Amino acid sequence: MPDSNADGATEQMTSRSVLDTILDTALHEMNRERSGLLLSGLSAGLDIGFGPLMMAVVLTLSPGGFGDLTTELLLASVYSIGFMFVILGRSELFTEHTTLAVIPVLDGQASLRDLGRLWGLVYVGNLVGGLLFTLLVILLMPELGVVTPAAFETIASKLVTHDLPWLFVGGVFAGWLMGLLAWLITAAQETTSRLILVLVVTGTIGLLHLPHSIAGNVEVLFGLFMSPSITLLDYVGFLALATVGNAVGGSVFVALLKYGHVVRGAN
Template sequence: MSDTESDKEEAKRQKNIDSELKKSTSKSSDGAKSHGEILKQQLTEGLETYDKKASSLLLSSVTAGLEIGFSYLLICTVYSYFSDEMSEADSYKLTALVYPVGFIMVILGQSILFTEQTSLLTLPVLNKKRSLRSLLKIWGLVISGNLIGGYTIALLLLWIGPKLGIFDYAVVEKIALHATEYPSEVIFTSAILAGWLMGLLSWLMSSSRDTLSRIVIIFIITAMMAFTGLHHSIVGNVEVFAGLVSSPNIQFARYLNFQFFALFGNAVGGAVFVALLKYRAFVYNIDVK
């Protein structure tokens, strides 16, 4: 097949895919959204994010990094409060009940969180509406904003926590060590699973029609991540950066190692295991002849 014929075949294939997406509607009697309808909504939301100004994206991303810090505040407070009453392991498991709070604030508040947006931003590239270069550019902007917001809230909480007597630097160190005590390959694999779950969270949010069910979905997914100890790059950034600033036992190289593998793993989990698989599952059902 010549290049021209191949290009025509690809253009026809893409036209059929876009046509099927436009026709996608709810098919069940209870009004539940179909696979195609969810995919269409995800693509629309992803394209809307691409069309936003860089300054708006950065500010929204910084806001998400700040707001996710409230999860960290509650993690430190709960861990500190219960560590004298139960084992450290049990105290950390208990923090899974408060871990979702920051995510609820960020997601319902429409701030841009990297892990929640990973699959959302990948879909327009798979659908050939945006380029890989534009994806990497917007990822870089969102990650930068999330990290800046995380650094800022970490420094604020390091000051106010001890002042209020709700936690001390020893708690900050233990939480940072808990996140970074694993080999790089373990952090990477754990982060893939966390990214996978966050991508599914975004997908499930699009399938939901009311706020209460969305809160339940956010709680279930993020509490599961916390209880199992899966690595989330943005919450983990606050945890480990706070330890880096306050403890001599957290070195800069340790922080960089954690952040690299957590971000990389989250990106792979969201882009490959959610965006690619969900998109291909829809495409393979389309007659492209």
């Protein structure tokens, strides 16, 4: 009969190794120069824009729309493209660090000031990168011929037409999923496994139309520039509540809980 204690110890060692890897990675990022963090965040903000762009292309070319199962699944799949570029390319994404960068603070190896510095630089880089991507697509769009302004408006409206409490709660779920993805990516050993994880987790966010502050930044910016029905107030309200919700979801439901159970189990 197998020894259940031995099995538990093996499982716990695996969890502890994941936590140790996250700690090392997060501390390394916290100690990077400001310019490096800002540029990495800028790169992530640019790259993640390909997801919303491909969503608009699918909506333009597909005979279906939101509510049609085939179209919804296809939209969720292409939504993941930007995340694949960012996560496998090792650029800095704010919603990953709502979990990764919190764990060294919980462990006493970093301060809240260190956390604020990392969050601030990555977040600003992500938003500026998303803005630059949006402007570049607007310049290219007339020559692309595969996407219409109406598609961008439809995507943005899907995020900004909800009540404010929904934006926050939806943001919590999106942050929870992104924090879980950061943990699972660290545990995964192969690029193929990581690719599948990104597709499944971010595809879930896309299928549920949850407000992700960085990808959603691009989605709503497209609507803001392309449609008079999307206002600056819509954009600011979305961004504020999605950001706070993402931070709560990643920090509380992943960083705090997983750190707590691994540390207590290891002891």
